[in-house]
Amino acid sequence: MCGMCCQKPESVGHLLWECPHTEGDFFMLLQRMVSKLEEHDVEKWAVIAWAIWNARNKYYFERIQLHPRDILRGATGFLQEYQRFMQAQQQDREAEGQHGSL
Ligand SMILES: [Zn+2]
Numbered sequence: 349m350c351g352m353c354c355q356k357p358e359s360v361g362h363l364l365w366e367c368p369h370t371e372g373d374f375f376m377l378l379q380r381m382v383s384k385l386e387e388h389d390v391e392k393w394a395v396i397a398w399a400i401w402n403a404r405n406k407y408y409f410e411r412i413q414l415h416p417r418d419i420l421r422g423a424t425g426f427l428q429e430y431q432r433f434m435q436a437q438q439q440d441r442e443a444e445g446q447h448g449s450l
Contacts (some may be wrong), residue, residue, distance in 0.1 A: 360401065391428060397421035 350358040352369035366376040381390055388425045399422055414422075 388431075391430070395430070396420065396423045397429045399426070 350356050350367055352363070353367050356362050356366065363370055383391060386394065396419075398400055399419050403419045406412045406414060
């Protein structure tokens with residue numbers, strides 16, 4: 349149950365988009381972040397925020413508390429994996445483009 353409104357089950361979607369106590373806050377924050385930060389910094393922020401949320405859930409539901417260093421390490425590893433994947437995708441697209449023009 350949502351700890352803010354006590355009306356609906358707590359979920360990321362509810363807290364970010366539906367809960368009357370937080371409605372719009374996340375969207376406004378995200379808009380400001382995107383307008384002020386470089387793309388890679390927005391990605392870093394999003395992954396760290398996601399990792400903190402997951403760590404919070406791990407504590408809330410399993411009573412397992414992660415050290416902040418481990419939360420950051422996990423987020424950084426995930427982000428590096430994501431960036432390598434995106435870079436490989438970009439290189440594949442470029443290679444296909446070069447091959448197609450020959
Ligand atoms: Zn709520």
